[in-house]
Ligand SMILES: Nc1ncnc2c1ncn2[C@@H]1O[C@H](COP(=O)(O)OP(=O)(O)O)[C@@H](O)[C@H]1O
């Protein structure tokens with residue numbers, strides 16, 4: 001089956017800034033494409049082009065075979081957009097927001113209301129349908145925003161950094177709902193700054209930096225490139241940090257680091273590393289205040305892929321852009 | 325079973341199913357839906373139209389009690405002469421203060437991106453905004469009539485003519501507001517939009533015979549007053565409320581209203597479409 005959307009060689013310049021320097025993106029029906037990159041990488045620009053809000057300077061993009069520039073009106077019937085900045089109206093209630101969008105999609109009021117209620121229930125907002133959005137928490141707003149992009153049963157939904165700014169604890173809720181968004185066969189394009197998020201949601205991940213694709217693959221392939229997980233340990237008794245470092249060094253076979261005064265970390269590959277760490281810590285009688293197995297941060301990903309950290313283009317000078 | 329929230333209701337339609345076909349007059353329906361959004365905002369935050377009440381009261385009190393004795397001989401005679409002009413000034417101000425500035429603020433928010441990603445006419449959000457501001461004009465016009473009545477103003481013609489005066493005035497205010505819409509589309513800085521709009525009030529409102537008869541103005545201002553479209557609307561309002569020449573200024577005012585919409589509305593839509 002063909003791709004729901006495809007972008008080839010997208011280039012977009014804003015004055016002297018090259019926001020996109022030729023990127024390709026595609027997603028199959030029912031799949032999630034994750035676009036991973038730091039601030040200023042060009043994620044929002046790519047989304048805006050695919051959502052017909054911006055015309056590319058070069059390259060082309062299609063949704064279900066329709067060109068986003070020439071057939072923009074047709075494309076708009078097929079997409080749902082949840083922008084980076086809340087695209088719901090704070091002064092309206094949750095229900096009013098969704099009914100408005102339903103009406104703009106040519107539903108009659110009496111058809112729009114049940115559709116809106118159905119989506120509010122699905123996104124866990126059934127109880128607060130009549131409340132003004134201004135009173136919502138960040139997580140509730142995000143969920144309403146997701147519901148709003150689903151009203152027209154879009155073939156593709158664009159989610160631009162859907163969890164940025166949310167408490168890590170609230171991300172899980174939003175992730176669960178994003179996963180459910182593809183079950184009617186729609187594709188999702190998700191941008192994020194968190195490898196964890198891309199790993200949790202995306203079937204396929206494109207890593208971009210300064211408007212360029214620097215890696216492309218499944219989460220497993222990227223993790224293999226970057227070097228697996230990091231184990232992080234904070235001993236209950238800070239004076240035992242040296243012992244923790246010894247234990248982690250033994251488990252991983254290379255030196256552990258201390259990114260913070262009371263924490264030791266080490267990179268590991270095997271799945272058994274966490275178990276072994278726990279066993280050895282217990283054997284050594286070291287009490288643990290915090291123990292985590294986490295994926296590499298975006299900075300670590302970038303370091304592995306490019307040899308430098310995740311920089312904003314304005315910090316890295318213009319030499320790269322001039323070379324383009 | 326494990327995921328009760330997301331399995332309770334299954335959307336009946338597959339993703340990417342054909343959209344609901346647009347009704348006839350879709351642009352009007354979409355504009356009205358968007359106007360309702362603005363009205364809901366006003367209803368939730370009524371203070372936001374406080375200026376549409378306060379400005380007319382201030383104009384009436386300041387002009388009539390400060391200038392009335394000096395310019396008009398008596399405050400009563402001056403009120404009869406100047407209220408029709410203040411009606412027009414109040415309506416224009418009611419749109420001026422809100423339309424451009426509110427749109428300029430709104431368009432920077434994410435919700436306008438969503439509107440632009442929907443299969444609706446590009447002009448719908450702008451038309452919706454202009455339509456919703458009718459409430460502001462109605463409030464301003466009603467305030468002028470009520471406060472004017474309390475101060476002693478009496479319509480000399482007929483209730484129907486008074487309604488027509490309100491109609492001509494509001495039509496002109498809405499038509500002129502497309503100029504502020506265009507400004508808001510072209511200029512990114514909301515504060516700059518606000519400054520330009522506020523400063524425009526001086527040549528527009530005071531290059532007229534509202535405060536003093538045109539013959540008493542300096543020559544260059546007389547020349548401007550004779551072409552100033554607001555002057556025609558003020559003359560129409562005066563004719564409809566207190567009698568005198570009516571037909572010609574009413575037609576002139578309506579022609580100006582049509583002309584302003586014909587030029588500035590498409591220009592604003594083009595500017596909105598170009599804006600990234
Ligand atoms: N409208 C615009 N005008 C000028 N520069 C822009 C505009 N939009 C984005 N940029 C620039 O393009 C680059 C990419 O921005 P963006 O796509 O927003 O990145 P991201 O969403 O990944 O943070 C940045 O350097 C940004 O400053």
Ligand SMILES: [Mg+2]
Pocket residue numbers: 040043044045084160161
């Ligand atoms: Mg962005």
